[in-house]
Amino acid sequence: MVSAEEVARIIEAYPADRRFALAAMQDMQNEFNYVPEEGLEMLAEHLGCPIAQLFAMATFYKALSLTPKGKHIIKICNGTACHIRGAMNLVTGVKRELNIEPGETTEDGLFSVEIVNCVGSCALAPVMLVDGIYHNKLRVEQVPGIIDSYRAKDGEQHD
Amino acid sequence: MTKRTEKILVCCGTGCIANGALDVAAAIEAEVAARNLDVEVSVDVVRTGCSGECEQGPVVRLMPRDTMYYRVKESDASAIIDSLEGDPVEKLLLKKDGMQVEHMDENPFYALQHKVVLKDVGIIDPLSLDDYIAHGGYEGLKRALEMTPEHIIDEVDKSGLRGKGGAGFPTGRKWRTAAGYDVFPKYIVCNGDEGDPGAFMDGSTMEGSPHAVIEGMIIGALAIGAEEGILYIRDEYALARDHIQKAIDSAYEAGILGDSILGTSHKLHLSIVRGGGAFVCGESTALMASIEGRVGEPRAKYIRSVQRGLFDHPTVLNNVETLASIPTILRDGSEEYAKLGTENSKGTKVFAMVGKVKHTGLVEVPMGTTLRTLIYDIGGGIIDDRPFKAIQTGGPSGGCIPESLLDLPVDFDTLTEHGAMMGSGGMIVMDDRSCMVEVARYYVDFLCEESCGKCTPCREGLRQMRAILTDICEGRGQEGDIELLERICHTMEDASLCALGRTAANPVLTTIKFFRDEYEAHIKEHRCPAGVCAELTQFVIDAAACTGCGMCMRACPADAISGEKKQAHTIDPAKCIACGSCREACHFSAVLTEGRSA
Ligand SMILES: Cc1cc2nc3c(=O)[nH]c(=O)nc-3n(C[C@H](O)[C@H](O)[C@H](O)COP(=O)(O)O)c2cc1C
Ligand code: SF4
Ligand code: FES
Ligand code: FES
Numbered sequence: 001m002v003s004a005e006e007v008a009r010i011i012e013a014y015p016a017d018r019r020f021a022l023a024a025m026q027d028m029q030n031e032f033n034y035v036p037e038e039g040l041e042m043l044a045e046h047l048g049c050p051i052a053q054l055f056a057m058a059t060f061y062k063a064l065s066l067t068p069k070g071k072h073i074i075k076i077c078n079g080t081a082c083h084i085r086g087a088m089n090l091v092t093g094v095k096r097e098l099n100i101e102p103g104e105t106t107e108d109g110l111f112s113v114e115i116v117n118c119v120g121s122c123a124l125a126p127v128m129l130v131d132g133i134y135h136n137k138l139r140v141e142q143v144p145g146i147i148d149s150y151r152a153k154d155g156e157q158h159d
Numbered sequence: 160m161t162k163r164t165e166k167i168l169v170c171c172g173t174g175c176i177a178n179g180a181l182d183v184a185a186a187i188e189a190e191v192a193a194r195n196l197d198v199e200v201s202v203d204v205v206r207t208g209c210s211g212e213c214e215q216g217p218v219v220r221l222m223p224r225d226t227m228y229y230r231v232k233e234s235d236a237s238a239i240i241d242s243l244e245g246d247p248v249e250k251l252l253l254k255k256d257g258m259q260v261e262h263m264d265e266n267p268f269y270a271l272q273h274k275v276v277l278k279d280v281g282i283i284d285p286l287s288l289d290d291y292i293a294h295g296g297y298e299g300l301k302r303a304l305e306m307t308p309e310h311i312i313d314e315v316d317k318s319g320l321r322g323k324g325g326a327g328f329p330t331g332r333k334w335r336t337a338a339g340y341d342v343f344p345k346y347i348v349c350n351g352d353e354g355d356p357g358a359f360m361d362g363s364t365m366e367g368s369p370h371a372v373i374e375g376m377i378i379g380a381l382a383i384g385a386e387e388g389i390l391y392i393r394d395e396y397a398l399a400r401d402h403i404q405k406a407i408d409s410a411y412e413a414g415i416l417g418d419s420i421l422g423t424s425h426k427l428h429l430s431i432v433r434g435g436g437a438f439v440c441g442e443s444t445a446l447m448a449s450i451e452g453r454v455g456e457p458r459a460k461y462i463r464s465v466q467r468g469l470f471d472h473p474t475v476l477n478n479v480e481t482l483a484s485i486p487t488i489l490r491d492g493s494e495e496y497a498k499l500g501t502e503n504s505k506g507t508k509v510f511a512m513v514g515k516v517k518h519t520g521l522v523e524v525p526m527g528t529t530l531r532t533l534i535y536d537i538g539g540g541i542i543d544d545r546p547f548k549a550i551q552t553g554g555p556s557g558g559c560i561p562e563s564l565l566d567l568p569v570d571f572d573t574l575t576e577h578g579a580m581m582g583s584g585g586m587i588v589m590d591d592r593s594c595m596v597e598v599a600r601y602y603v604d605f606l607c608e609e610s611c612g613k614c615t616p617c618r619e620g621l622r623q624m625r626a627i628l629t630d631i632c633e634g635r636g637q638e639g640d641i642e643l644l645e646r647i648c649h650t651m652e653d654a655s656l657c658a659l660g661r662t663a664a665n666p667v668l669t670t671i672k673f674f675r676d677e678y679e680a681h682i683k684e685h686r687c688p689a690g691v692c693a694e695l696t697q698f699v700i701d702a703a704a705c706t707g708c709g710m711c712m713r714a715c716p717a718d719a720i721s722g723e724k725k726q727a728h729t730i731d732p733a734k735c736i737a738c739g740s741c742r743e744a745c746h747f748s749a750v751l752t753e754g755r756s757a
Contacts, residue, residue: 018452022435026394060454060611061435063394080357080551080587081513083601089738093716117356117438117605119395120173120363122511123213123519127177134177140716140740 002036011039011046018047021054025064033069070105070112072150075129079118082126086140090128091115093143110154111147165243166222167191170281171206172366173359173398174213174520179233180206183217186236194240205290208367208402210281211521212268215253220281225262229253268518271537273499275507276483277523280367285402288409291370297415299489303378304423308338311382315485318493319505324350324441324478325553325583326658327504327571330485333475337383337465340473345385347376348469348476350446351392351399354438355554356605358585360509361479363521365392365399368483369406375482377420377427378489383475386426391446394436404431438555438609442657443468443476445611456611457657478583480509500526504570508581514551514588515542527568530560534588545590548689549674553582555602555609556662558669559595579669592739594691595674596681600628602666610659617660620651624667633694634755636682641671686754693737697753700741702727704749711741711750 010027014020021043028039035058044051058064074094078087091102094113098106105112121127124136128146135146169175169184188204210218215229219239228239228251238248252259253266263269274280283290291297303311316331337345349372353361365372376388392400407429410416418426432450439445440455447469449455468474484506488496497505504526510533513519517539524533530550534540541547549559552569558579567573574581589598607621624647627640648664655661671678680686687695700711700720707725719735722728730741742750 019450021452022449023433026433026435056454057435061437063434063436078356080355080554080585080601081519082357084514084587084589084593084598086739086743089716089740092736092738096716116395118359120359120398121177121213122357122359122513123174123521124177125513125519136177139714139743140738141714143716 002032002038004038004042006031007036007039007042011043014046016047018049021047021049021057022061025054025058025061029064033073034065034067037066068105070109071154072111072131073129074111074113074147075116075119076102076113077117077119077125077127077129078115079122079125081118081122085125087126089140090126090138090143093140094128094147097144097147110151166205167239168205168207168220168222168282170208170210170216170218170220172209172213172216172281172363174209175216175218176398178213178216178230180217182233183219183231183236186233187219187239190236190240196240205284206286207282208280208285209363209521211272211277212518213521214519218281219251220263227253227261227263227266268520268522268537268539271528271532272523273507273525274523275487275496275499276364276371276480276509277367277521278487279371280363283368285367285369286405286409288370288406288413291368295490296370296486297374297421299486300374300377300415301421302489303381304421304425308382308384311378311489312338314493315382315488316493318488318496319500319503320481320484320488320496321504321571322478323480323484323508323583325556327581330477330481333465333477334379334382336463337473337475340466342473343384344387344472345383346469346472346474347380347383347385347388348446348450348474349376349388349390349482350441350443350476350478351390351396351403352434352441352446353393353396353479353583354441354609355583355585356438357513357587358511358554358583360511360521360584362393362396362399363511364479364483364509365396366402369399369402370410371483371486372403372479373406373410373416373429375477375485376429377416378485379475379477379482380427381420381425383473385475386428388427388429389432389450389469390429391432391434391440391450393434400431400433407431437611438605439611439657439659442659445657446476447474454611456613457659459656480584501568501570503572508569508584510584510586512538512586512588514586515545515590515593516540516588517542526570529566529568531565533569533586534565538588541588541590545592547588548591548593549589549595549598551587551589551598551666552585553580553665554585555606556580556658556665557582557585558665559589559598559673560669561673563673578672580665592689592691592742594632594687594689595670595677596628596687597632597689597691599667599670600625600632603628603663606659606663610663614654614656614660616651616654617656617663620647620655620660621663623647628667631678631681632687632692634681634685634692636678638682640682641675641678645671684754687752690739690742690752695755696737696739697732697755698730698735698737698739698741699751699753700728700730701749701751704747706747706749708746710744710746714740714744716740 219228320330321327445455445457509523705727712720
């Protein structure tokens, strides 16, 4: 759960000026992997602006998400370079493996899948990131092994 | 004994880091420490920005002997240190036509380039102000501080520099207009949003030479009379943001930024704003709305931003590459810069060349270089020597260029005259296995997600086009669809509020113009000639060509392929998901495509 103190610490790092709304929400996103509703309420109060304005921003900007994410975040790059080199096949592979659509989280809360645009290493396309780690020049048949390795890691921790 | 200085440059750009460069750098450093090399030579391990050949990374370069190593692994550290004294490590050298290439200038990938913006990228430590200064950094600023604003602007004007963010607006003219307004404060803003999904020129520049961007901004600020500047940097570019922030901090410490620039009465304060991950925020008015803390929607430009931009004050917005060109222009003089390029497009341009080309990476060439030189001489041609089909330039606002235009010089105007465009520098090379209809759908889909929705032609036009293109790709195309697409395109060009909507037609119109037969094959023959559109493609194995090696079987994610070793394999159409992995895996061109009857 998100604690009010943590949210307050993030928000109060910024002056009460609307131009810092996006930055504060991005910090929450970084910290919690999503922007919690309590966070928006407290931010609206801090900045003295209607919460609807913050909702508008949170839904407009792709960097922000209003729903909690899974423990491991799989980002499949579908920028042009990756697309041309078969990114959609990776999407199919991940969908087959996890039985969820991009944008969703698995029932066990382990994985979230997102399709993103260009992560800056187009020369190594197609690229998939798991928790920020790059898997380059990936072929669809390698996908199950990568996902299994994260499952295995979590299994070890639970035992 | 005289002390030699050896430098080991380890590329630590995004691409090489993704390939494990940080571990390589650490291993080399550990090896240097373990051998106590400092006694006779001072060995400096420098983590640089992108050297351009990311695909061959991690890249390590030894200086001054100028040896380039590729695909370096941690375990190579010891051999690399040995080679400081002796012969180069053969297996890490580049092989071209059976020969080993040791030095940078013997590698055609670099030999044909001319670096202005990227001159220090891959050479200096981006986090070291001293290193930047040792390579001539902030000399341009020193010259600018001795000049009047008028004189600085004249110099930029004479260089012929045009904005590299895509539109090609003359930078000198933009600055002169902003300088002419006596409304303060004024702002200088750097556009580091790099929204083209498949390009990384600006990101690499900010990562690899952050001080060049900052120096450009300071000179711009002096010219227009701004005392505050903002860098708007794409959300995904964490490394670029980090390097820019550290460069800003060290510039403040050195008295280059702040209330007294290099001891003068000039001031400039710089800060970073992190983009929110919206393509439209690269557009000037949307970007400014985003900085002000609003939803990033464009506004109609009855009044231009140079007059009333950020917080309604005069604002100059320039692209990263534009700003990073400025220090060299001021330092070496406008004549030097204007010697490069063509009549109306001076200087150089950085391209991110990716896709189905052998040497993908970042290149900088004089304006006017032909696409053929870029793809074949620098890029080494198409992967597996397959036939070239098209090159897409300029991202979602750009176009697809066919073989017949490859000998045109690339500059701001020539490609536009032929119904394509140079754009901001993304270049995606496509071969005969890329479907042009699907590429058009890809861009329209991207723009559909990214349209802010404020104006109807863009919002609805894109949605309609997406539906039509999806139908064509999935086998539901109808006679008349092509003409309908063209009509929607023209309406969007005429009636959209911002350039996102006005240029969204380009990928569609250029693919129709140059590859109409592919559209027709989808619609009339229910066939995707490239074998990309799954609903229109059936993969089959040519029994005569199949050697039964089993590569396709291992590559298939759907277990659709069967066959005995050394016997021809077969694909089960009921299991096949038409992903094409088998075709990519086959070394004998034994996987063929057929259309699917509707
Ligand atoms: C939808 C849209 C997206 C844009 N994205 C970018 C971008 O990511 N980076 C950029 O420098 N310019 C982008 N531009 C162009 C800018 O609006 C502007 O022309 C440019 O930053 C001006 O700088 P320059 O004159 O130095 O090129 C975009 C324009 C539009 C319409
Ligand atoms: S053209 Fe598209 S992106 Fe631009 S203002 Fe209109 S809806 Fe928004
Ligand atoms: S397109 Fe995938 S990393 Fe750039
Ligand atoms: S990141 Fe190292 S060569 Fe591009």
